Amino acid sequence: MLSLLKLAPICKVKLALRVLPLHQCVHRPFSAVANSIALTLDDFENKNKAADFNVLFRSCKSVDVAKRLHAFLVVLGKAQNIILSAKLVNLYAFLGDVAFSRSTFDQIQRKDVFTWNSMVAAYVRSSRCREALNCFNEFLSTSDLRPDFYSFPPVLKACPNLIDGKKLHCWVVKTGFEQDVFVAASLIHLYSRFGALDDAHKLFVEMPVRDVGSWNAMISGFCQNGSAAEALDVLNSMKIEGLKMDTITVSSLLPVCAQSGDMTSGMLIHLYVIKHGLETDVFVSNALINMYSKFGSLWNAQKVFDDMKVRDLVSWNSIIAAYEQNNDPITALGFFKDMQLIGIQSDLLTVVSLASIFGQLSNKKNSRSIHGFVMRHEWLDKDVVIGNSLVNMYAKLGDMDCARIVFEQLPVKDIISWNTLITGYAQNGLACEAIDAYNMMTRCSNIIPNQGTWVSILPAYSHVGALQQGMKIHGRLIKNCLYLDVYVNTCLIDMYGKCGRLDDAMSLFYEVSRETPVPWNAIISCHGIHGHGEDALKLFKDMLAEGVMPDHVTFVSLLSACSHSGLVDEGQRCFDVMQREYKIRPSLKHYGCMVDLLGRAAYLDKAYNLVTNMPVQPDASIWGALLGACRIHGNVELGKYASDRLFEVDSENVGYYVLLSNMYANVGKWEGVVKVRSLARDRGLRKTPGWSSIVVGSKVEVFYTGNQTHPKCMEIYEELSILTARMKNIGYVPDYSFVLQDVEDDEKEQILMSHSERLAMAFGIISTPPRSLIRLFKNLRVCSDCHNATKYISKITQREIVVRDSNRFHHFKDGFCSCGDYW
DNA sequence: GTAGGGTTAG
Numbered sequence: 001m002l003s004l005l006k007l008a009p010i011c012k013v014k015l016a017l018r019v020l021p022l023h024q025c026v027h028r029p030f031s032a033v034a035n036s037i038a039l040t041l042d043d044f045e046n047k048n049k050a051a052d053f054n055v056l057f058r059s060c061k062s063v064d065v066a067k068r069l070h071a072f073l074v075v076l077g078k079a080q081n082i083i084l085s086a087k088l089v090n091l092y093a094f095l096g097d098v099a100f101s102r103s104t105f106d107q108i109q110r111k112d113v114f115t116w117n118s119m120v121a122a123y124v125r126s127s128r129c130r131e132a133l134n135c136f137n138e139f140l141s142t143s144d145l146r147p148d149f150y151s152f153p154p155v156l157k158a159c160p161n162l163i164d165g166k167k168l169h170c171w172v173v174k175t176g177f178e179q180d181v182f183v184a185a186s187l188i189h190l191y192s193r194f195g196a197l198d199d200a201h202k203l204f205v206e207m208p209v210r211d212v213g214s215w216n217a218m219i220s221g222f223c224q225n226g227s228a229a230e231a232l233d234v235l236n237s238m239k240i241e242g243l244k245m246d247t248i249t250v251s252s253l254l255p256v257c258a259q260s261g262d263m264t265s266g267m268l269i270h271l272y273v274i275k276h277g278l279e280t281d282v283f284v285s286n287a288l289i290n291m292y293s294k295f296g297s298l299w300n301a302q303k304v305f306d307d308m309k310v311r312d313l314v315s316w317n318s319i320i321a322a323y324e325q326n327n328d329p330i331t332a333l334g335f336f337k338d339m340q341l342i343g344i345q346s347d348l349l350t351v352v353s354l355a356s357i358f359g360q361l362s363n364k365k366n367s368r369s370i371h372g373f374v375m376r377h378e379w380l381d382k383d384v385v386i387g388n389s390l391v392n393m394y395a396k397l398g399d400m401d402c403a404r405i406v407f408e409q410l411p412v413k414d415i416i417s418w419n420t421l422i423t424g425y426a427q428n429g430l431a432c433e434a435i436d437a438y439n440m441m442t443r444c445s446n447i448i449p450n451q452g453t454w455v456s457i458l459p460a461y462s463h464v465g466a467l468q469q470g471m472k473i474h475g476r477l478i479k480n481c482l483y484l485d486v487y488v489n490t491c492l493i494d495m496y497g498k499c500g501r502l503d504d505a506m507s508l509f510y511e512v513s514r515e516t517p518v519p520w521n522a523i524i525s526c527h528g529i530h531g532h533g534e535d536a537l538k539l540f541k542d543m544l545a546e547g548v549m550p551d552h553v554t555f556v557s558l559l560s561a562c563s564h565s566g567l568v569d570e571g572q573r574c575f576d577v578m579q580r581e582y583k584i585r586p587s588l589k590h591y592g593c594m595v596d597l598l599g600r601a602a603y604l605d606k607a608y609n610l611v612t613n614m615p616v617q618p619d620a621s622i623w624g625a626l627l628g629a630c631r632i633h634g635n636v637e638l639g640k641y642a643s644d645r646l647f648e649v650d651s652e653n654v655g656y657y658v659l660l661s662n663m664y665a666n667v668g669k670w671e672g673v674v675k676v677r678s679l680a681r682d683r684g685l686r687k688t689p690g691w692s693s694i695v696v697g698s699k700v701e702v703f704y705t706g707n708q709t710h711p712k713c714m715e716i717y718e719e720l721s722i723l724t725a726r727m728k729n730i731g732y733v734p735d736y737s738f739v740l741q742d743v744e745d746d747e748k749e750q751i752l753m754s755h756s757e758r759l760a761m762a763f764g765i766i767s768t769p770p771r772s773l774i775r776l777f778k779n780l781r782v783c784s785d786c787h788n789a790t791k792y793i794s795k796i797t798q799r800e801i802v803v804r805d806s807n808r809f810h811h812f813k814d815g816f817c818s819c820g821d822y823w
Numbered sequence: 824g825t826a827g828g829g830t831t832a833g
Binding site (some may be wrong): 121387 | 824825826827828829830831832833
């Protein structure tokens with residue numbers, strides 16, 4: 001056995017190292033393996049066959065194997081060898097165990113520059129920058145040795161800021177190491193890392209000799225600062241000098257192609273990759289997957305992934321994120337399961353994707369497991385991104401209480417944390433909470449709002465009709481000369497439109513860039529909710545004339561605009577054009593608009609046919625639209641059918657019970673009304689609280705239905721009593737079918753009177769000068785009885801009253817409403 | 824005997 005191993009090739013030793021139990025390496029030192037290693041060592045020390053020994057080091061693919069080799073070196077008395085000991089420090093760092101590197105390092109009695117360099121580099125490799133710098137300082141203060149040009153690249157990499165970087169740079173210049181290509185590349189990288197691209201470029205230009213690494217350092221510097229054009233310029237000069245892109249050039253460039261939307265350059269680089277066989281590099285393939293994912297080209301991303309021979313965690317994270325970010329959480333989840341199956345451990349970024357996947361899937365159970373997983377690993381303290389993704393996950397599940405709890409627990413909150421919270425509130429219809437959160441954020445001095453903040457707070461302001469606050473933001477953006485992207489501008493257009501300033505919305509619309517459908521959709525929608533269907537159609541024509549491609553949102557805005565204005569033929573034409581010319585498959589939202597459009601215009605049969613022939617399963621909004629139409633046109637039979645279907649899919653929305661009750665009442669079927677009431681009572685309804693807001697002075701006042709805590713409560717109810725009496729004198733008859741509670745008529749009258757829109761209106765009347773205009777906002781659709789009452793109130797008080805509900809604007813004047821009771 | 828420049832995020 002011994003003699004066999006003596007002559008055996010190095011691979012037998014490698015095998016033995018992998019399978020030998022550790023204690024055998026320590027306690028039976030002169031085994032065959034030890035002898036064989038001893039022989040290899042002899043060769044190594046005699047400089048004859050050093051290559052064999054390097055092979056041995058390289059073959060250590062895990063800390064365990066490294067420990068066995070280490071144990072043999074100890075018993076062979078070679079652990080203090082100046083080269084071997086430093087190699088062990090390196091080896092442990094490569095295998096990800098910097099603690100072992102350090103303990104090995106500490107045991108080395110005689111340390112030379114190589115030893116110290118190895119330890120500093122080991123820390124840098126493990127992203128322990130502070131320890132790396134401490135170690136470097138220890139090196140300077142405890143030894144008589146001077147750093148060499150190998151010392152600087154790792155130290156420059158660990159440098160935490162530009163000031164220290166500049167000091168190091170001076171030192172490098174003094175020692176003359178600036179001429180070294182490795183050191184120079186590190187300096188270029190350092191300057192770019194802190195955004196000092198001019199300094200980086202100056203260094204680069206002044207270099208007497210440049211290798212591919214130097215070019216790469218400059219290109220990646222521009223890339224990481226998002227300067228795609230400059231990066232491509234440098235690339236061109238590099239080509240002119242006859243140098244070829246390598247895997248590092250390519251993997252620096254691909255992300256900026258994605259960022260700047262330059263698909264052509266991205267695909268050209270992919271062709272280059274294929275031609276030069278660079279796709280075997282994991283970094284390159286990973287970067288390609290990410291680029292294609294950002295372009296929404298999942299087929300290409302998948303192809304690259306499938307063709308990979310070796311995949312790492314980043315590859316899996318990338319393909320999971322690709323599907324997750326392109327709205328295919330199911331496939332993304334499939335990849336996650338495959339990844340688990342082959343035993344790859346998730347990291348933080350995997351979990352970020354998973355949180356988004358379960359949020360998209362509304363999977364509460366798995367979402368909680370993800371939360372638990374994060375807590376067990378204490379990742380909430382490790383990185384703010386993971387916490388933000390949990391806040392976002394709960395917001396998507398509609399569970400803002402949990403979202404808030406996670407948010408409060410974040411040890412560090414950045415601007416994204418705040419934006420996520422604000423958006424979460426706003427998108428769950430909790431505009432007031434969104435505004436509160438925004439106000440809290442403005443009190444944090446270290447948080448600077450960004451585009452994302454405006455995009456989340458402006459819709460909240462539009463939602464409650466806080467025009468003045470919205471204008472304050474607009475003013476702030478103009479004053480600070482902030483560049484407004486198309487989304488912020490669109491939010492402003494939407495805000496002005498929804499706060500009743502259609503003219504301001506239009507003038508802003510004509511000022512902004514209109515190359516994408518985004519601002520068009522907003523302005524079309526604004527005209528729709530104002531009941532200006534013809535104008536909405538005209539804008540759509542203008543949009544096509546300017547060569548802007550409509551998307552699915554355009555048609556939702558357009559169809560609902562037609563619906564609000566009773567433009568049946570035009571609506572049907574749009575629905576047809578959308579599918580035929582623009583190949584947009586109708587979503588539930590489009591079908592909802594169509595059912596609404598046809599139903600309200602009394603084409604109940606057509607609406608019913610559409611619902612039954614839809615290729616997608618109708619949801620509550622579809623049946624609700626049909627029920628609403630049946631109520632208007634008194635079709636009890638179809639209404640009953642629609643409500644039965646409706647309660648199968650959503651039995652908890654109190655609004656639908658009100659509709660049904662009102663439908664029975666309108667045709668005098670009182671037993672139906674009673675039945676609906678008891679049904680609603682039995683089911684213990686979850687009621688969406690109705691609220692209305694009004695701006696008086698600069699203050700937004702919010703009234704909930706039945707509110708009795710307002711400081712002016714007494715005066716409000718008194719005003720309402722007086723108004724009700726006067727309304728009755730000129731013909732107002734309360735419609736009790738909107739009251740689901742089973743109580744006496746006078747109590748029902750009280751309930752109607754305490755509807756939030758009436759409280760807000762009465763407050764407006766007593767708080768503003770006579771005959772001035774009143775603007776109200778209601779979170780739900782305005783109730784029919786309140787609509788009717790408002791007509792009378794506008795006549796009695798001789799005021800214009802503008803009510804914006806969740807659906808559209810109602811402009812009351814002199815006893816009439818602009819919607820012509822068609823809403 | 825060591826070192827530079829690269830891929831994934833809410």
